[in-house]
Amino acid sequence: MAKDKSVFSPIGAWKYLTKKPVTIPKTLVFDTPREASDNYRGFHINDWDKCVGCGTCAEICPTNAINMIEIPTLEQSKGNKPERPAIDYGRCSFCALCVDICTSDSLSMSKEYIHLSKDADTFYFLPEIDGIHEIEYKDGYVRDEVSELLDLERYKMDEIKHDGRAESFMEIIKGYSKEMAIAEASRCVECGICTFTCPAHMNIPEYIKSVWTENMEEGIDYLYKTNPLSNVCGRVCTHTCESACVIGNRGKPVAIRWLKRYIIDNTPKEDFERVVLSNVSEKINGKVGIIGGGPAGLSCAYYLRTLGYEVDIYEEKPLLGGAVRYGVPEYRLPEESVKEDVEMIRKMGVNFIVNTKVGRDISFDEIKNTHDAVFSGTGNWIPKKLRVKNVDHPDIRFAAKFLQESRDYSRNLGEMPEFEDDLIVIGGGDVSFDVARSLLRLQTIKNGKTNIKFIARKPSQFLACDPEEFEEGTEEGLKFHLDRSPVEILIDDNNKIYGVKVARCTSVMTESGKAKTTCTDETEEIYAKEVFMSVGSDPDFEYFTDEIIDNLEISRNKIKVKEDGQVEGYPWLFAGGDITRGPDIITAVADGHKAAMGIDEYLYNKAKNKN
Ligand SMILES: Cc1cc2nc3c(=O)[nH]c(=O)nc-3n(C[C@H](O)[C@H](O)[C@H](O)COP(=O)(O)OP(=O)(O)OC[C@H]3O[C@@H](n4cnc5c(N)ncnc54)[C@H](O)[C@@H]3O)c2cc1C
Ligand code: SF4
Numbered sequence: 001m002a003k004d005k006s007v008f009s010p011i012g013a014w015k016y017l018t019k020k021p022v023t024i025p026k027t028l029v030f031d032t033p034r035e036a037s038d039n040y041r042g043f044h045i046n047d048w049d050k051c052v053g054c055g056t057c058a059e060i061c062p063t064n065a066i067n068m069i070e071i072p073t074l075e076q077s078k079g080n081k082p083e084r085p086a087i088d089y090g091r092c093s094f095c096a097l098c099v100d101i102c103t104s105d106s107l108s109m110s111k112e113y114i115h116l117s118k119d120a121d122t123f124y125f126l127p128e129i130d131g132i133h134e135i136e137y138k139d140g141y142v143r144d145e146v147s148e149l150l151d152l153e154r155y156k157m158d159e160i161k162h163d164g165r166a167e168s169f170m171e172i173i174k175g176y177s178k179e180m181a182i183a184e185a186s187r188c189v190e191c192g193i194c195t196f197t198c199p200a201h202m203n204i205p206e207y208i209k210s211v212w213t214e215n216m217e218e219g220i221d222y223l224y225k226t227n228p229l230s231n232v233c234g235r236v237c238t239h240t241c242e243s244a245c246v247i248g249n250r251g252k253p254v255a256i257r258w259l260k261r262y263i264i265d266n267t268p269k270e271d272f273e274r275v276v277l278s279n280v281s282e283k284i285n286g287k288v289g290i291i292g293g294g295p296a297g298l299s300c301a302y303y304l305r306t307l308g309y310e311v312d313i314y315e316e317k318p319l320l321g322g323a324v325r326y327g328v329p330e331y332r333l334p335e336e337s338v339k340e341d342v343e344m345i346r347k348m349g350v351n352f353i354v355n356t357k358v359g360r361d362i363s364f365d366e367i368k369n370t371h372d373a374v375f376s377g378t379g380n381w382i383p384k385k386l387r388v389k390n391v392d393h394p395d396i397r398f399a400a401k402f403l404q405e406s407r408d409y410s411r412n413l414g415e416m417p418e419f420e421d422d423l424i425v426i427g428g429g430d431v432s433f434d435v436a437r438s439l440l441r442l443q444t445i446k447n448g449k450t451n452i453k454f455i456a457r458k459p460s461q462f463l464a465c466d467p468e469e470f471e472e473g474t475e476e477g478l479k480f481h482l483d484r485s486p487v488e489i490l491i492d493d494n495n496k497i498y499g500v501k502v503a504r505c506t507s508v509m510t511e512s513g514k515a516k517t518t519c520t521d522e523t524e525e526i527y528a529k530e531v532f533m534s535v536g537s538d539p540d541f542e543y544f545t546d547e548i549i550d551n552l553e554i555s556r557n558k559i560k561v562k563e564d565g566q567v568e569g570y571p572w573l574f575a576g577g578d579i580t581r582g583p584d585i586i587t588a589v590a591d592g593h594k595a596a597m598g599i600d601e602y603l604y605n606k607a608k609n610k611n
């Protein structure tokens with residue numbers, strides 16, 4: 001039981017009146033400060049070379065002590081915003097959540113804890129690597145495994161295993177379940193850094209959020225506002241955005257592409273149509289002719305319809321979609337996905353004039369004379385040839401034509417293409433893997449076995465393809481002859497191809513990170529009955545009038561255009577996609593969008609000047 005205190009006890013404190021005060025003098029604290037304990041939460045340090053300006057520290061701060069400040073000397077670049085966090089020590093509670101969540105590991109706390117100033121503004125500062133007083137201090141608080149706030153591992157998507165995969169053109173990737181999609185979406189910190197890197201500047205954090213709020217309609221709205229080929233891109237986009245995702249700084253980037261696909265796969269068709277078609281405007285503004293129904297042309301048409309223009313697309317082939325419909329194989333992109341996006345654009349009221357090659361079935365002048373403006377997006381369809389002996393042999397097969405035949409076969413619109421049972425594919429890029437892996441499937445379906453030799457000039461780590469292509473091609477049975485450069489197509493006395501002579505090469509990484517390949521005089525012969533060549537393709541500009549061809553500024557087979565796709569000297573003519581820059585679907589989509597805005601501006605100004 002506590003003993004009751006005497007009423008005189010406070011008087012005992014009077015004894016201190018005669019004692020020397022024990023206040024530690026200021027000079028002592030500043031000259032020889034006591035070292036803080038390990039893991040002390042002192043002032044912040046931020047390594048600006050590592051910091052990416054994502055603002056996640058500011059988002060998590062429970063006392064709103066962090067503001068992101070734009071730094072004029074920094075430039076916006078892939079995966080990096082020109083902003084850095086400033087900390088208000090009037091508010092900071094030193095909880096260190098900002099350090100725990102920092103996506104780049106740039107933010108930490110030092111053991112420095114003293115700051116004395118009459119100037120209140122000095123308590124709000126922008127930490128850099130040397131802290132608040134630009135003095136070297138020992139590390140304080142460091143995040144450990146237990147306090148990790150980010151989910152660094154990606155939720156894997158199921159796929160058909162390689163056993164039996166090459167027996168059909170069935171899509172390999174299966175798609176996320178609801179639980180997995182929500183878990184993957186919740187890894188996103190909503191910084192928006194990826195948006196800058198996406199050529200179409202898609203609303204990425206916004207549509208990812210709609211996955212975990214389970215609002216698919218909102219997701220569709222975000223997707224189709226910036227990308228009319230979202231269904232296609234949800235499957236085969238080159239997903240450069242993921243290489244900028246801040247979660248990738250310490251872990252695996254968020255699966256942005258697969259989350260896009262999840263929204264599309266899980267939205268009922270009627271909701272999908274209602275949301276997308278609500279963007280269509282009445283046709284009142286004028287008429288635009290589009291040459292080429294690939295991603296660039298389709299995207300331009302889509303945005304022009306949202307702006308109230310009447311649009312005609314002239315397309316050489318029976319189906320719209322360009323290289324997406326006549327190149328990318330079905331095991332990567334099912335027919336239904338392209339069809340849905342293309343059909344939506346048709347339902348918006350775009351007029352498709354198919355089986356019509358401009359320059360052959362209709363003249364360029366006729367299109368110009370019957371429309372207020374013209375957009376050209378005709379892609380690259382003339383196969384490139386290697387400069388090797390006998391390259392003009394008529395039996396050599398090229399990627400574009402073969403992939404078209406193979407795709408028509410897989411969508412039941414054509415016969416199985418002819419091919420031998422012993423083949424060589426020459427290439428190294430993604431398209432050559434499309435050729436080789438389509439041939440693997442065709443051989444398996446026809447013969448139950450495969451025999452395909454894949455020749456490339458570089459070793460696997462330097463091939464110009466997605467590493468998954470090499471991995472999956474190996475699993476499916478491609479036989480690689482790497483570090484080999486073709487020098488001659490071998491032809492026998494009966495003028496029949498019997499293989500390829502190659503030189504042995506070696507490749508090294510240069511200082512700039514590129515591969516430098518040197519070939520020797522040492523050669524060998526690789527035998528097969530047929531050769532497929534897939535080493536790129538060029539555009540065909542013959543459909544333009546002679547006058548325009550003479551005036552086009554063409555560099556490395558690309559037409560030079562203004563930022564919005566307008567062709568210099570021809571204000572009514574716009575171009576985009578592979579004929580202006582490439583190299584992928586999303587860039588063509590972005591070009592089509594920019595050109596639609598450019599056409600709108602041109603026609604608006606023209607009408608204004610008339611009145
Ligand atoms: C096999 C293959 C696989 C690919 N895989 C991918 C991938 O996985 N991911 C990715 O992002 N990109 C991929 N690409 C690249 C991508 O498909 C292209 O960058 C994109 O399609 C370019 O769009 P575009 O509209 O500029 O041209 P295209 O898609 O080539 O479309 C041009 C259209 O114009 C038509 N046309 C041409 N001349 C005329 C004429 N005179 N009159 C009327 N019509 C004409 C053509 O028939 C075609 O339909 C791949 C390309 C190929 C070839
Ligand atoms: S979380 Fe890290 S990387 Fe992002 S702004 Fe803050 S300090 Fe920089």
Ligand code: SF4
Nearest residue numbers: 188189191192194245
């Ligand atoms: S996907 Fe990555 S980069 Fe994009 S908003 Fe989310 S966390 Fe940021």
